[in-house]
Amino acid sequence: MLKSRLYELSLFLTAVAIAFSSSEILADNTSFITAIIVFWFFSTLYFRLRVFYKNGNTNIEYGISYDLSFVLFAGPLGLFILETIYRFTVYFYRKWKKIADPNEFFDTFYNIGTFVITNSFVYFLFQHFHSSFQSFPFGYWVLLFILVCISSYISGAIMVLLFGTIGESITFKEGIHFIFKDISFLDYGKVAITNGLLFLFLQEGKWEMIISLFILNYIVNLSFYSKSQSIQNKLERDQFEQMAYTDFLTGVFNRTFMDKKMEELNQTSEKIGIVVADIDKFKRINDSYNHAVGDKVIQHFAATLKGYLSEDDYLFRSGGEEFTLCLRKRDFSETADLINSILRGVEKNSVEVEYNGEKTSIFYTASFGLYFYKINELTSIEKAYIQADELMLQSKQRGKNQVSMVNGLITKELV
Incomplete structure (x- = not known):
């Protein structure tokens, strides 16, 4: 922690040295004060639209910066003044709202140092190469586009060095990837055009x-931010919904x-196979080994069932070791063949478990009940599920490791 504090303060002191060793503020007092007020106001307003990415204990800020245009207009000293006012405004606002991070105070010095150093460097590059680039179109x-890329890469390198001082585990390859992070050239172009126009307007007042x-x-x-928030909220809702249904x-x-899905399927009139599958003698597995081994068997059974299904089918865990399948877009013969294939697949395969420090192979079987019919007003899918469950129990009574099935299309419908 001490190393990171020293590193952050060293960046700030370096920025102070660059600012006060450079030439005085380039703009006249009236223009400079007006620019300070305008840039400070809109930078502060824009701050809430910035995106933060957390890397370990470090918050990384992404968002458009107007520093390039300001440093070209006012010089490094002018930029240092703007950054100091802006960063401490954000710091005191976050403290007031009680949303500041524990390291926010030192992070403020880090941000001032980083933005002043990187933009001062590109300022000197601009001064040196500006006349050369004027000789060809655009x-x-x-030049501005190149400078934006360079400032981004320098900022990334400074951040990678910070990771090293705080003990974040990062390889050389990861460091290079972070420096040349996946920011599109369109983003660089947006920053370059915005700052380029601002600088031209500043020069002309x-x-x-x-x-x-x-x-x-x-x-x-703001529009993009609102859309991204809507997308993020939807993703979070979908994630919570998935958790609730998984x-x-x-x-x-x-x-x-x-x-929920059965209620939806009840509104259709499709042909469907409802299957109830239950692991045979599961209690004996738990009693012979333990519940952890039993869980492994259940997981293996679920994975085996899922491996036979198409994207149109549904698989549910409807009880402890019981699963329900909704097999769709097949006729009765195809559905029956599939269940028989699953039966043989379960019987032939074993699950590898660890018990008493040794690896053990457990073979098990399952019983199945299949009720195939066309969804209609007389027979709801819930009634078809009950019928499939009764057929599964028949398989148990007949000796287990069997399939009992009924084709509801050629037998009397359930009432």
């Missing part, structure tokens, strides 16, 4: 254009989702 914009550009940029980014042990759908 040279100004090409076109404050209406500057404010309009800031407002336009804010509206566009059996934690096997990863297949649970009884809650089975009830």
Whole structure:
């Protein structure tokens, strides 16, 4: 922790040295103060639209920066003043809202140091190469694009060094990947064009254009931010829904989702095979080994069943060692053949478990009940499930490791 604090403070002190050793503020006092106010206001407003990515104990901030245009306009000292005012505004706001991280104070010095160092470096590059790039078409914009890329890479390298000081485990390959992170050239282009226009307007004192550009940029980014939040919220809702409908042990759908899906299928009139499958003599497995081994057998059985199904089929864990299958888009003969194949597959395969420190192969069988019919008003899918369950019990009574089946299309419908 001490090393990281020293590293952050060293960046800040380096930024102080660069700022005060460079030339004075390039802009006149009136223009500089006006620019400070405008850039500070919109940067602060834009801050809440930034995206944060957590790497270990470190929060990494992504978002468009206006520092390049400001450093070209006011020089490193001017940028240092802007960054200091802006960063401490954000810090005190987050402290006031009680959302500041424990390391926020030192992170403020890190951010000031990093942004001043990287943008001061590209400022000196701009001063050196600007006249050379003016000799060919769009040279100004090409130079700005290159400078944006360079500043991003330097910022990434500084962050990688920070990871090393705080003890974050990162390989050389990971460090290189982080520096040249997956930011598209379109993002670099957006930053270059925005800062390029701002610098041109600053030079000409076109404050209406500057404010309009800031407002336009804010509206566009607010729209993207709102859409990204909506997508994120939907992903979170889908994740919670998936958790609510997934059996934690096997990863297949649970009884809650089975009830929901059966209600939906009841609204159709499709031909469907309802299958109830139950592991034979499962209590003996638990008694002979333990429940951990029993769980492994259940997981193996679920994976075996799932391996035979198509994307149109459904598999649910409807009880302890009982599973229910909804087999769709097949005729009776195809459905019966599939269940017989599953029966033979379960019988031939074994599950590898560890018991008393040794690996053991456990063979097991299962009993199946299949009720095949066309969904209609007289026979709901819930009634078909009960029939399939009764057929599974018949398989148990007949000696287990069997399939009992009924084709409801050629027998009397259940009432």
